[in-house]
Amino acid sequence: MTLKALSRRIVTLLSLGAAFAATPASAAPTNVALVPSDGAKFIVHQRFDIRVEGQGTGPYSAKLWIDGHPARFTSGTQGTSTTDGISAAGWGGFNLRGSSLANKGWHTLTAELTDATGTATVTSRIQVVDPFEGGKGERRLTKNIVILLGDGMGIAHRTAARIVRYGVTAGNPNGRLEMEQFPGTGLVSTHSLNSIITDSSPGMACYTTGNHAFNSQEGVYPANVTNPFFAPRVEYMAEYLHRVKGTSLGLVTTADIEDATPAANAVHTANRNNGTGVVDQYLDESDPSGSKAYGTGLRVLLGGGRRWFMPSTALYSSRTAGTGYAGLPADLIAAWGLPATPSGQGSATRDLIADFKNAGFAYATNNTELNSLMGGRTPDKLLGLFGYGNMNVALDKIAKRRGMLPPGATSFAVDDYMAPDQPMLDDMAEAAFEVLSRSHHGFLLMIEGAHIDKQSHLMDADRAIGETLEFDRAVGVARKWADKLGDTTVLVLADHECSGFSLIGALSLSGGISGLKNLPPDNASLDPSVIPARQNAVGTYDLAGFPSYQILADGYPATMDIDHKVLVGFGANSDRYETWLSKPTPVIDSLLPSQFKGTTGILGLKGYATIPELRTIDQHGFFIRGQLNGEGQAVHTATDIPVSAYSTGNKAWIRFVGSQKNIDVFFKLMKASLSGDEPTEQEWEERD
Ligand SMILES: [Zn+2]
Structure with a gap:
């Protein structure tokens, strides 16, 4: 945004x-x-x-x-x-x-x-x-809940990923994504408390609280108070289950860990952007001593966002007192059974990594360290911060792993982001399951594919598809662990759709990709009566045919630029240029230390663009005027999103078949966790 x-x-x-x-x-x-x-x-x-x-x-x-x-x-x-x-x-x-x-x-x-x-x-x-009543059959309780949240992932993202990964022969898909192999499929409406169009805060918080929230707010109700962390709270699933059953919490994301989706499982704030307070609350309300009197039972926290954990005196720190909270209201602390305000909480100079370590967390800063930690005795608690802000996207991480620069790039994005050795989402998921599987009272694990949304905002179709492929590999890890552990319910869903992502056809041009690269620039032609060359390159209907990508052993396409590549349009777009070619570098992420951002920051000086329209490589393409005045990016849409459900030990997955409201997901998961098994006839009839 x-x-x-x-x-x-x-x-x-x-x-x-x-x-x-x-x-x-x-x-x-x-x-x-x-x-x-x-x-x-x-x-x-x-x-x-x-x-x-x-x-x-x-x-x-x-x-x-x-x-x-x-x-x-x-x-x-x-x-x-x-x-x-x-x-x-x-x-x-x-x-x-x-x-x-x-x-x-x-x-x-x-x-x-x-x-x-x-x-x-x-x-x-x-x-x-009352979630304790109802249910039929053997009433086996769901012990572990896994929510895989493909941020911004609509149906079209899934379809695009499947076509790229498996291809189609004579009308039949040659394979199915992991998430498509789940038995229960349904649709979910995504509205927030104050709009038909949600952002990620209420988008996630509705699943984890059963309550709608205002946009930009998570785990709270709207209020006019002096600090966003003082807003009236509603209890999270993680807090309720930790208090009632002693469960643990794991949060895994490819975003900066302060971002709305992970925070909307554990942090109560009326401002999603107040990162200092967000990360402080992860630890301060994790109940590190296991009292079960309060808090989330947080034991795994993996993603980007090291900038919030380092004292403000450290290079690339983003901590400020203004985005934290020095202390919570006394009646809030008393009523929620919270510990007295820890010293340093909310201060700019807090060394939160040291505080996590003191609370028993093993700590990794890159994939090598993560592998080394997991190769020894499994840690009891795990903190991994693999970038200063957002982690990089799958295609950029894979490029570095393969040692092959993307076409047109002069350096690896992960090097420019100063995080050359990042784990993939499925690597992080595997580590999270390994640690949480030792929780005797079960766990709630949220795994977010964050950049499906972020790359859709940036209208970078190839990177968004790569993200969906990476996310689906994490879904495969979750299913494997659900089978191994038993009594586990796995949901794959999104908080909202992003960008009006749409498969419009495939490249249809004599000469294929090299022909495309040789087309003259279209950017000077804004005359509607002149058809830009690249508009003619879109093969629709019969001309789209069946694109066929080469998939390498690592599970990702050898290149996204194939002669007959899938072409994507964006229904909720901003101004941009379209070349249909893969972009050598990503647009600068929104969640990064200030030194990395802007035209004169670390990335800007290396030629990275601040918004899609300014991506110079694209300016050889034709100009597309977006519907949105003043937005630099595509936006979220109000479209329903798909949910896929799987469960072992009981038939909780049945509850998610059909159409439902986003808040219903919370109540269905609590039913599975507290009364178990499939719904009774009466429960089916009473669905709203
Ligand atoms: Zn978004």
Whole structure:
């Protein structure tokens, strides 16, 4: 996401606060809101914070009823202007932290907020379901849950990867992706609490909390508070299962580990970009002593993002006090059973790698070290940080492993990113399973193929397809471990679709790729009556035929530039040039230390582009005007995404067949984990 787009999004979020507001009888207070909002759904004993807030003239006071019974706030001093001490300027707020409900059914929350000029009343109806009941058959519980999250992966990404990997003969695919071999397939709607189009924060958090969140927020409800980490919380699956069953958590990603998808399993924040606090919370709420009184039970954390773990005094550190939190509100700490604020938490100079090591984590910085760690006695806990920011994509990692520069490149991207020896996603998945398989009480493991999304944003079709191939290899690892361990449910899904990725045809040009390379530049011709040469190179319908890629022993294509290559269009695109050729270098990743970014940064000086439109190699291609004003990249779409389910020990996979809402995934996984096996007839009928 560009900065401009981000700031526009924040403005949108602020104005949307009103969507949850009641209309008071008198003039003020205004924008009065109660969370959890109307329609929220929980499982019995799942924790959540209740908050009422509004804008007005102090002093403020408030009252709260749950099913008509008065309830007491844990913070917010009655008859004051400061209220809870964490509300934004001009706002009054009152909180009941760490609430939960034991009885299933609908419940009514009612709150009154009074300021100097009047009183407003707000109501939420919330639903509680009991995952411990239901299920039929032998009722074998799912012990281990694996969520493989192909970020931004729509149906077309899967199809493209399958065609490239296996090819098609006379109309029949010559093979199936690992994820396509799962028995249960369904569709999932991906909307967030404030938009039909989600970003990755609520996109993941809905699966892990059963609740919708605002865009850019994870594990929290919207609130006007002074620090995004103070927002009202909802309990994660990892926290609930750790508290109730003693499970462990593993997070594996090819992104910077502070990124929204991994964080939306373990971190409560109203700002996904506050990396210092995000990575601090991974450790500080991991329950390192195994008390099961709080936290996630985090034992595996693998990905990029070393910049957040190094003190600000270290080169390429991104830690700042401004993106952290010095301490959480006292009532939040008490109600959620959290430890007192660790020293150094939130500070720019914290050495978080040392703190992870002190908490018992073995630490690897590259693939060689990871292999060496895993070759010895299996570590009890594992931290791997394989890049300063985002890790590199599959095709760039494979190029280095093969020792073959991509056509047109003068250096290896992994060297330019200063991370020459990175593991592949399936390498990381294997290590994560090895460590977590020693968890006696089971585990939740999230494995993210992050760059399917990021390369789709950048409209780099070949790299996005390479990412889907890499992700599918991790799916294969998960299936193997599910068979080995038993009682394991594996889901493959996405948080949303990205870019309107679409297979439009295949290259159809006499002379193939060399013919394409020899075409004259089209970039000067913007006259709609002149057909650019490369537009004529798109073979549609019959001319697309059956592309055939050569796959090497490492599982990846020898080259993406074959004479009859698959061509991809982008339905949610920004301005770009299209050559149809593979890009020698990636566009500069969004999540990197500042020194790497921009036209005059480390990568910019080596010729890497900051946005797709500025990729000089592409400017020989024809110019495509995107629909999106002011976006440098393609964007997410509201299209439903596919889910594929597999389970061993029980038939939990059946629950995911059909169409469902994103939050349903949480409740189905909790059913599998707490009552087991396939749904009863009644459960099928009651599906919504
Ligand atoms: Zn995205």
